[in-house]
Amino acid sequence: MIKEFKQFIARGNVVDLAVGIIIGAAFTAIVNSLVADLINPIIGLVTGGTDFSGHYFVLKGEVPPGASLATARNTGASVFAWGAFMSSVINFLIIAWAVFLLVKAVNKLQSSTIGKAEAAPSGPTQEELLVEIRDELRARRA
Structure with missing residues (x-):
């Protein structure tokens, strides 16, 4: 069972998925900052701070x-x-x-x-x- 688990983990798509999740989490922080720190204040200016x-x-x-x-x-x-x-x-x-x-x-x-x-x-x-x-x-x- 351990051998099968190692083969499963070593597959390229599992590693790619793990890398994608990690990059996705980092990208989420960037996008959240973009929305909260840059875009929402601009929308607030346009809508009068609503x-x-x-x-x-x-x-x-x-x-x-x-x-x-x-x-x-x-x-x-x-x-x-x-x-x-x-x-x-x-x-x-x-x-x-x-x-x-x-x-x-x-x-x-x-x-x-x-x-x-x-x-x-x-x-x-x-x-x-x-x-x-x-x-x-x-x-x-x-």
């Missing part, structure tokens, strides 16, 4: 007027936290956009390096090979 995350409706229970979302939740009231949801959706869209741009840049980088590798001299075309075969067959008949 922060949706604290907006909610009380569905059931008593909450002091003007209480924060955290206070409302701590009172045991049933709250419909639409602002927190909207903030999560906005953050998701921003993160998805950042990931899209990153993947697009990586694909462009890969295609430019692949294009250089394909620029190397290639072998004969199918037509050239067929002509050679035809000529060889004619030479054998004669």
Whole structure:
């Protein structure tokens, strides 16, 4: 069983997955900083400093007027936290956009390096090979 486990761990895709998870965690920190430190302040300027995350409706229970979302939740009231949801959706869209741009840049980088590798001299075309075969067959008949 230990031998099988070692073989499983040594497979390339398991190692690639582990590397992907580690890089993904590091990338998450970068993207979260991008969203929280750069993009959200710009959105705050455009919307006049509006922060949706604290907006909610009380569905059931008593909450002091003007209480924060955290206070409302701590009172045991049933709250419909639409602002927190909207903030999560906005953050998701921003993160998805950042990931899209990153993947697009990586694909462009890969295609430019692949294009250089394909620029190397290639072998004969199918037509050239067929002509050679035809000529060889004619030479054998004669």
